[in-house]
Amino acid sequence: MTATMNRPLGEPGASRPKPVHVSKTINLTLKVWRQKGPKDTGRFETYKAEGISEDMSFLEMLDVINERLLAENKEPITFDHDCREGICGSCSLMINGIPHGPETATATCQLHMRKFHDGQEVVVEPFRATSFPIVKDLMVDRSAFDRIVEAGGYITVFPGSAPDANLIPVPKPVADAAFIAAACIGCGACVAACPNGAANLFTAAKIGHMNLLPQGQAERYARTEAMVDTMEKFFGSCTNHGECQEACPKEISIDYIALMNKDYLRSKLKNRRYLSRKP
Amino acid sequence: MSDITLDSKSPSGPIQDRWTNHKFSVKLVNPANKRKFDIIVVGTGLAGASAAATLGGLGYNVKAFTFHDTPRRAHSIAAQGGINAAKNYHGDGDSIYRLFYDTVKGGDYRARESNVYRLAQVSVDIIDQCVAQGVPFAREYGGLLDNRSFGGAQVSRTFYAAGQTGQQLLLGAYSALAQQVHKGTVELHTRSEMLDLVVVDGQTAGIVVRDLITGEVTSHSAHAVVLATGGYGNVFYLSTNAMACNVTAAWRAHRRGALFANPCYMQIHPTCIPSSDDFQSKLTLMSESLRNDGRIWVPNNPDDTRGADQIPEGERDYYLERKYPSFGNLVPRDVASRNAKTVVDAGKGIGPLKNGVYLDFSSSLLRLGRDVVKERYDNLFEMYERITGEDPFKTPMRIYPAVHYTMGGLWVDYNLMTNIPGCYSMGEANFSDHGANRLGASALMQGLADGYFVLPYTIGDYLAPQLNQKPVPTDHPAFKAAEAAVRDQNARYLGVKGKYSVDHFHRELGKIMWDYCGMERTEAGLNKALAEIPALYTEFKKDVKVLGDDQSVNQSLERAGRVDDFFQLGYLMCQDALHREESCGGHFRAEHQTDDGEAQRDDENFSYVGAWGFNHAVADGTLHKEPLSFEYCKPSQRSYK
Ligand SMILES: Cc1cc2nc3c(=O)[nH]c(=O)nc-3n(C[C@H](O)[C@H](O)[C@H](O)COP(=O)(O)OP(=O)(O)OC[C@H]3O[C@@H](n4cnc5c(N)ncnc54)[C@H](O)[C@@H]3O)c2cc1C
Ligand code: SF4
Ligand code: FES
Numbered sequence: 001m002t003a004t005m006n007r008p009l010g011e012p013g014a015s016r017p018k019p020v021h022v023s024k025t026i027n028l029t030l031k032v033w034r035q036k037g038p039k040d041t042g043r044f045e046t047y048k049a050e051g052i053s054e055d056m057s058f059l060e061m062l063d064v065i066n067e068r069l070l071a072e073n074k075e076p077i078t079f080d081h082d083c084r085e086g087i088c089g090s091c092s093l094m095i096n097g098i099p100h101g102p103e104t105a106t107a108t109c110q111l112h113m114r115k116f117h118d119g120q121e122v123v124v125e126p127f128r129a130t131s132f133p134i135v136k137d138l139m140v141d142r143s144a145f146d147r148i149v150e151a152g153g154y155i156t157v158f159p160g161s162a163p164d165a166n167l168i169p170v171p172k173p174v175a176d177a178a179f180i181a182a183a184c185i186g187c188g189a190c191v192a193a194c195p196n197g198a199a200n201l202f203t204a205a206k207i208g209h210m211n212l213l214p215q216g217q218a219e220r221y222a223r224t225e226a227m228v229d230t231m232e233k234f235f236g237s238c239t240n241h242g243e244c245q246e247a248c249p250k251e252i253s254i255d256y257i258a259l260m261n262k263d264y265l266r267s268k269l270k271n272r273r274y275l276s277r278k279p
Numbered sequence: 280m281s282d283i284t285l286d287s288k289s290p291s292g293p294i295q296d297r298w299t300n301h302k303f304s305v306k307l308v309n310p311a312n313k314r315k316f317d318i319i320v321v322g323t324g325l326a327g328a329s330a331a332a333t334l335g336g337l338g339y340n341v342k343a344f345t346f347h348d349t350p351r352r353a354h355s356i357a358a359q360g361g362i363n364a365a366k367n368y369h370g371d372g373d374s375i376y377r378l379f380y381d382t383v384k385g386g387d388y389r390a391r392e393s394n395v396y397r398l399a400q401v402s403v404d405i406i407d408q409c410v411a412q413g414v415p416f417a418r419e420y421g422g423l424l425d426n427r428s429f430g431g432a433q434v435s436r437t438f439y440a441a442g443q444t445g446q447q448l449l450l451g452a453y454s455a456l457a458q459q460v461h462k463g464t465v466e467l468h469t470r471s472e473m474l475d476l477v478v479v480d481g482q483t484a485g486i487v488v489r490d491l492i493t494g495e496v497t498s499h500s501a502h503a504v505v506l507a508t509g510g511y512g513n514v515f516y517l518s519t520n521a522m523a524c525n526v527t528a529a530w531r532a533h534r535r536g537a538l539f540a541n542p543c544y545m546q547i548h549p550t551c552i553p554s555s556d557d558f559q560s561k562l563t564l565m566s567e568s569l570r571n572d573g574r575i576w577v578p579n580n581p582d583d584t585r586g587a588d589q590i591p592e593g594e595r596d597y598y599l600e601r602k603y604p605s606f607g608n609l610v611p612r613d614v615a616s617r618n619a620k621t622v623v624d625a626g627k628g629i630g631p632l633k634n635g636v637y638l639d640f641s642s643s644l645l646r647l648g649r650d651v652v653k654e655r656y657d658n659l660f661e662m663y664e665r666i667t668g669e670d671p672f673k674t675p676m677r678i679y680p681a682v683h684y685t686m687g688g689l690w691v692d693y694n695l696m697t698n699i700p701g702c703y704s705m706g707e708a709n710f711s712d713h714g715a716n717r718l719g720a721s722a723l724m725q726g727l728a729d730g731y732f733v734l735p736y737t738i739g740d741y742l743a744p745q746l747n748q749k750p751v752p753t754d755h756p757a758f759k760a761a762e763a764a765v766r767d768q769n770a771r772y773l774g775v776k777g778k779y780s781v782d783h784f785h786r787e788l789g790k791i792m793w794d795y796c797g798m799e800r801t802e803a804g805l806n807k808a809l810a811e812i813p814a815l816y817t818e819f820k821k822d823v824k825v826l827g828d829d830q831s832v833n834q835s836l837e838r839a840g841r842v843d844d845f846f847q848l849g850y851l852m853c854q855d856a857l858h859r860e861e862s863c864g865g866h867f868r869a870e871h872q873t874d875d876g877e878a879q880r881d882d883e884n885f886s887y888v889g890a891w892g893f894n895h896a897v898a899d900g901t902l903h904k905e906p907l908s909f910e911y912c913k914p915s916q917r918s919y920k
Binding site: 023036053055056057060063064067070075076078081083085087089106110112136141142143145146149153155156158159160163164166169171175182183209213215216 | 329333336347348349351352353354356357366368404406407408409410411412413415416417418419420421422423424440441443446447450453454455457458460461469492521522523555556558559560561563631665666667668731732735780782783824826827831832834835
């Protein structure tokens with residue numbers, strides 16, 4: 001591979017349309033949590049975010065800040081993100097004290113800068129919860145969620161052994177209710193919003209999805225007991241504040257928590273009765 | 280490079296019996312012996328998670344790796360539209376044969392018939408498996424599964440879960456994987472990135488992995504390695520792919536000898552939101568269904584500065600309706616995309632950057648009323664407004680095509696094994712099944728077909744003869760050398776201390792790729808790219824700036840390695856596009872079009888899979904050809920006039 005550069009860096013390519021308009025910009029003051037690692041105590045640093053286009057998403061704004069930090073030989077801010085479409089659940093962030101920021105039903109990656117005003121101060125922190133230890137800067141470890149799913153968040157079926165899909169009709173309202181619960185993106189905003197750091201909304205969403213469906217009945221009570229017990233090992237207890245559903249980008253309702261609690265009580269009975277029958 | 284014969288291991292005989300006969304003829308590993316075999320699965324998207332779960336369930340010793348913090352984040356989660364299956368639940372004449380035929384034809388006769396037929400066959404099992412697992416597909420009021428027609432298909436064979444089909448399927452595969460993790464048959468390594476494939480005496484020995492939290496570089500050996508690491512659309516920087524999608528795992532295997540097939544085949548999606556400024560980080564797809572009720576146009580006059588509603592009918596160019604009177608706004612993805620590029624290149628683009636075309640709902644609003652339009656597209660209109668701040672009920676949407684999917688990938692045989700014995704590839708990472716163009720809702724189908732139903736059985740054929748052989752130990756010099764190379768490479772990026780960020784180089788590479796190896800390619804343009812990419816690559820190596828260290832989380836360092844591989848891949852894509860002197864599917868060479876401007880295939884000279892070998896000396900690839908033959912689907916030319 002040898003050739004000379006015939007186009008200076010940054011110059012748009014041949015068929016690239018030339019901009020004829022610059023979008024409206026705002027200036028912000030950011031206070032961002034910086035923490036080198038789990039053992040570092042961490043602190044806020046203040047950055048001027050000037051000339052931020054209103055068309056940017058919040059994460060694109062952070063990309064711009066990172067480019068500027070790099071130019072000043074400062075390490076860029078670490079944060080989790082991937083799909084930038086509000087579906088993978090990677091992004092997090094407390095923005096002015098609210099998980100995923102001020103816009104309801106919106107994950108941080110879908111929040112746009114036109115929702116902020118010129119001159120505003122914006123405080124950016126990681127999700128704070130004992131069960132989500134900080135890895136670096138704004139990145140936290142949410143793997144305790146996986147432990148809950150591993151404990152029972154599945155319906156056992158081996159590939160090739162399933163009956164024809166239309167053999168079990170599922171009433172549409174039931175299918176829809178299961179789907180609404182299954183839409184949880186596993187972001188952890190519910191935990192970050194909860195004064196007790198409880199994971200009841202997440203766990204209830206997982207349990208609700210499977211316990212509502214006819215396919216999920218065989219393992220219903222074993223699943224509920226295992227998942228709730230695992231949840232309690234890692235997370236705080238729910239005292240019905242309801243902050244979780246306010247923060248949830250998928251607007252999952254705390255009604256699913258009621259459903260989970262009911263099934264959990266019954267599981268204690270059912271599972272014990274089942275055990276007592278064992279030889 | 281020595282000559283490689285590409286044996287597809289495609290069975291012969293009547294097409295409907297090939298998979299059954301093949302399953303019967305492959306060697307089996309007896310249930311009690313399965314735990315004696317170690318299998319590494321890299322990637323836990325749809326393909327990887329389903330494979331790891333199934334292999335674990337069969338009793339193999341599985342180690343699964345993902346750079347994500349949990350399998351549920353894989354890019355598969357973002358798929359919206361649905362998954363195809365030849366269930367014929369709607370009694371509208373669908374069949375395995377029809378799905379097979381549509382897929383081969385849609386792929387513009389550049390896929391292997393045997394593979395495609397098998398895909399169509401197992402499609403029905405996928406739906407059964409997913410429903411049993413609890414995937415909440417959309418249902419009708421009677422409680423049975425709903426289907427829709429998708430991407431211009433003549434039958435309703437697409438199963439869906441609102442606009443979140445990928446999410447629901449991935450959560451299903453992830454739950455199956457989680458169960459195996461709990462049982463201990465699968466050891467899951469998250470935030471772990473594979474950075475090399477280790478080959479000893481011509482056979483796969485294992486992988487080298489970097490822990491993205493601690494920076495630790497470790498080796499893992501196994502009897503077989505399965506790469507299910509997704510597609511490479513992000514070589515264009517801007518695409519509909521998730522930010523972290525990359526080619527590194529496949530590329531490093533390529534550098535170890537695995538052939539890379541049809542790299543130039545990629546798919547452009549016509550309806551995405553155009554970028555708004557230079558810091559745009561990704562492009563968002565708007566469902567294709569919008570074209571059912573939206574009319575696409577641009578102003579006649581390139582200098583028109585009026586708002587859309589101020590431009591009278593007579594001064595608008597509804598160019599698709601004008602050029603394709605019978606299909607109009609519903610022409611296939613590639614045709615719609617190319618035409619949008621033509622008008623934007625002619626300076627007629629609309630929007631602040633003049634980089635889009637209008638998708639206008641005003642006549643549908645008049646015809647159907649606001650309520651009907653709202654019911655059909657509410658969530659899409661809302662998503663559009665969230666991103667652009669504009670209300671599609673009031674002003675037309677602005678759309679433009681974007682890179683969406685890559686059909687090319689690691690060459691694999693019928694067993695999904697690459698040409699390196701013991702190294703397999705599945706899902707979007709391999710090249711199989713879609714030919715030169717993928718049908719909508721078929722990628723999810725392929726990922727799950729590979730993972731649940733194909734690989735877990737074909738892998739036995741390779742493993743069975745190795746019973747009681749231990750994998751190569753990780754203190755073997757080949758592992759140690761590969762580990763050292765990974766550490767050296769990272770030290771090199773950190774040592775450059777140049778001027779520009781990794782993203783800067785990625786963005787510039789993307790521009791070259793998009794301009795010269797995008798929707799429309801020419802000999803001159805490709806040659807230009809083949810000159811510019813190496814120059815930019817040299818700049819990258821000389822002038823990239825990566826701060827921090829390699830003993831903690833360092834996202835710029837992770838990206839540096841990925842962008843390095845994109846440079847090499849980008850070069851190969853241009854080479855492949857230049858050599859393929861025809862237009863087919865997603866590959867459009869301006870020199871090869873019919874009088875009507877349609878893609879012109881050259882079956883006589885190019886009816887083959889172009890599989891490239893990595894050539895260390897000059898970085899130019901070496902081409903190997905796997906000829907394709909069509910016994911069932913006879914090639915024909917497309918027309919949408
Ligand atoms: C916006 C959008 C919408 C789509 N809609 C549809 C649709 O409606 N229907 C359809 O059929 N298809 C659709 N597709 C395509 C489809 O989603 C993908 O092709 C498919 O999901 C790919 O699955 P996969 O398992 O092969 O890879 P992925 O889901 O991309 O998974 C890759 C995995 O590999 C891991 N990985 C990668 N590299 C490494 C490494 N070096 N080390 C360790 N781990 C690694 C990742 O962590 C991840 O787990 C859509 C695509 C996009 C972009
Ligand atoms: S319940 Fe809502 S807030 Fe909690 S993890 Fe799921 S999507 Fe996030
Ligand atoms: S980045 Fe995927 S949900 Fe925000």
